[in-house]
Amino acid sequence: MEKRVEVKLELPSVAPLLDVIKAAADSLQDGLAAPLAMKEIEGEFRDAWSGELLAGQNKDVGALLALFDSNFFATGWISFTEKNAEAIVRACSALRLRLRGRFLPGLTDEALESGEVELTALEETVRKAFMSYVFLATIQEVIIQHLDSSIIDS
Amino acid sequence: MIVAQSNPQSAPSPQGATELALEGVWHVVVLNDPVNLMSYVVMVFKKVLGFDETKARRHMLEVHEQGRSVVWTGLREKAEAYAFTLQQWHLTAVLESDGEAR
Numbered sequence: 001m002e003k004r005v006e007v008k009l010e011l012p013s014v015a016p017l018l019d020v021i022k023a024a025a026d027s028l029q030d031g032l033a034a035p036l037a038m039k040e041i042e043g044e045f046r047d048a049w050s051g052e053l054l055a056g057q058n059k060d061v062g063a064l065l066a067l068f069d070s071n072f073f074a075t076g077w078i079s080f081t082e083k084n085a086e087a088i089v090r091a092c093s094a095l096r097l098r099l100r101g102r103f104l105p106g107l108t109d110e111a112l113e114s115g116e117v118e119l120t121a122l123e124e125t126v127r128k129a130f131m132s133y134v135f136l137a138t139i140q141e142v143i144i145q146h147l148d149s150s151i152i153d154s
Numbered sequence: 155m156i157v158a159q160s161n162p163q164s165a166p167s168p169q170g171a172t173e174l175a176l177e178g179v180w181h182v183v184v185l186n187d188p189v190n191l192m193s194y195v196v197m198v199f200k201k202v203l204g205f206d207e208t209k210a211r212r213h214m215l216e217v218h219e220q221g222r223s224v225v226w227t228g229l230r231e232k233a234e235a236y237a238f239t240l241q242q243w244h245l246t247a248v249l250e251s252d253g254e255a256r
Contacts (some may be wrong), residue, residue, distance in 0.1 A: 019231075034244045037185065041234075043248075056242055071166060093190055093244040100189050109188035137191060144193045152201045 005080045005146045009046055014016040017132040020125075024098045024132070024154045032057060033094035035040060035056070057094050063087035064095070081137075092136040098134075105130035179252040180233040182226040184245050186217050198243045199225065200237065224250075 032053055036046060067078040067088070080087060100112065104126065111117050115134065119127055143151075164166075184195075192214055198250050199210035205223055215224035233249050240247035 034187070034241065034246050035247050036241060038247050039248075049241075052216055053241055057244075085241075086166075089194070090243055093194060097189050097244055099189070113188060140191055140194055144191075144197050151197065 003082050003150055005142060007078055007080070007142060008074075009076050009078060011076050011093050014076075014135065015126060017135055020103070020128045020132045021095060021136070022065065024095050025065060025102065028061060028094060028098055029059060029104060030054070033097040035072050037091045042137070057090075060087040060091040061094060064091035080143050080147060082099060082147065082150040082154065085152045089140050089143045089151065096133055096136050099133045104133060118143075163238045178230065179227060180230045181224045181250045181252070182233050182240070183222050183248050184213070184217050184225050184240060184249055185248065186221045187246055190245065192218065195245065197246060198240065202243065204240050 032050065036050060036053075063084050066123065067084075070135070071080055075150070104112065106126065107117060107130065112130075117130055119130070122130065194220065195208070195214045195217065196210045199205045200207065200214055203210075213223045213225055225240075226233060230249070237247040237249055
């Protein structure tokens with residue numbers, strides 16, 4: 001029997017974050033969240049790697065966005081399964097890296113790591129980006145807590 | 155085509171001394187980033203490199219505290235496959251030849 005984790009989200013809290021997450025997802029269409037750091041890889045080989053990584057990244061992000069379908073907007077429920085968990089947990093990583101790099105440059109690493117951010121002091125766009133960053137981390141934690149072994153053994 | 159080694163059972167086998175002497179020894183080094191969760195990095199090390207919980211946590215802490223950790227050492231081709239797979243999981247991985255790694 002397939003392992004499945006269902007989570008009920010508060011629509012009024014989550015819906016406003018989806019625009020930010022979608023914007024981050026769109027910005028990942030043609031760029032890697034964690035660019036290749038390997039200088040040793042030759043040009044042609046490097047391009048092939050980047051292409052494959054980008055295709056995988058976009059597929060993963062698509063799996064995450066698919067959670068927020070019409071059923072979610074009707075009920076508030078999303079489901080993580082052994083089939084989608086791996087892609088979603090990776091997509092959250094990609095989106096958090098992109099949010100950090102492009103949408104949250106004014107916050108320090110320490111503030112982001114500790115979560116000790118004065119929300120009321122932030123502009124609305126930054127506040128939404130930070131809340132999206134935290135929301136995606138929460139999704140990752142739920143998946144790792146409940147589906148870690150399914151991902152590792154797959 | 156890169157064949158990503160993501161299943162611990164299919165991890166590269168130890169190399170023979172002759173092969174290593176001819177091709178040189180390469181290290182896969184994971185660099186710190188301020189974004190990925192510690193629990194995520196531990197899971198990725200277990201998944202990609204086949205580490206047990208203790209070893210995965212040790213390397214994660216090394217990355218977190220020292221900024222880098224050598225997570226695998228061996229022939230270049232297999233080191234590249236590991237680095238590619240770690241990048242699929244959005245960890246920053248680099249290759250270093252034996253003389254470069256500390």
